[in-house]
Amino acid sequence: xxxxxxxxxxxxxxxxxxxxxxxxxxxxxxxxxxxxxxxxxxxxxxxxxxxxxxxxxxxxxxxxxxxxxxxxxxxxxxxxxxxxxxxxxxxxxxxxxxxxxxxxxxxxxxx
Amino acid sequence: xxxxxxxxxxxxxxxxxxxxxxxxxxxxxxxxxxxxxxxxxxxxxxxxxxxxxxxxxxxxxxxxxxxxxxxxxxxxxxxxxxxxxxxxxxxxxxxxxxxxxxxxxxxxxxxx
Numbered sequence: 001x002x003x004x005x006x007x008x009x010x011x012x013x014x015x016x017x018x019x020x021x022x023x024x025x026x027x028x029x030x031x032x033x034x035x036x037x038x039x040x041x042x043x044x045x046x047x048x049x050x051x052x053x054x055x056x057x058x059x060x061x062x063x064x065x066x067x068x069x070x071x072x073x074x075x076x077x078x079x080x081x082x083x084x085x086x087x088x089x090x091x092x093x094x095x096x097x098x099x100x101x102x103x104x105x106x107x108x109x110x111x
Numbered sequence: 112x113x114x115x116x117x118x119x120x121x122x123x124x125x126x127x128x129x130x131x132x133x134x135x136x137x138x139x140x141x142x143x144x145x146x147x148x149x150x151x152x153x154x155x156x157x158x159x160x161x162x163x164x165x166x167x168x169x170x171x172x173x174x175x176x177x178x179x180x181x182x183x184x185x186x187x188x189x190x191x192x193x194x195x196x197x198x199x200x201x202x203x204x205x206x207x208x209x210x211x212x213x214x215x216x217x218x219x220x221x222x223x
Binding site: 033035040041042043044045048056091100102103104105107 | 115117145152153154155157200202210211212213214215216
């Protein structure tokens with residue numbers, strides 16, 4: 001089965017610019033997650049979707065981050081405006097029951 | 112709130128050594144615990160999954176144990192190889208919505 005697809009792989013932007021990441025989960029996986037992994041730290045959950053509804057977005061900085069999952073399949077995560085501290089790897093994951101798969105991530109550098 | 116801690120943060124060993132990575136968590140009400148491997152610039156690869164009712168899991172040279180009551184897990188790597196060099200992450204999932212709480216990882220370097 002195909003894995004979790006993410007794009008782009010890398011992105012460099014200037015602070016105050018906007019950026020968007022895309023994730024295509026494994027077919028049939030109802031649950032989708034976005035994690036932020038800052039260098040030297042473990043991933044931190046930003047938002048969790050069940051189908052196209054938000055289950056948990058308690059750690060999402062809502063003043064600058066937004067995410068959507070239209071039709072319960074693909075998802076986009078947007079940052080606007082970006083700050084230097086947003087430099088990190090953004091990982092998407094999807095799950096169905098006990099099966100959990102991570103994508104390769106998007107590495108964002110804000111300069 | 113669940114807190115996951117991994118010790119040590121970094122470890123360097125000569126090839127062939129057996130080694131133990133440690134993970135502790137503060138809330139024992141977990142659904143399962145998982146060990147991941149992360150290579151530089153890559154995503155996460157699942158190594159071992161231990162359900163909350165289990166005590167250990169084994170895969171090849173890897174053995175993971177779980178003591179839920181004390182909030183501890185260990186990952187044992189036998190006969191380490193340079194290809195084992197990576198960051199190892201421990202994560203627990205809660206009993207509600209299956210989200211992960213990650214530790215900060217142990218960066219392992221196995222010297223030839």
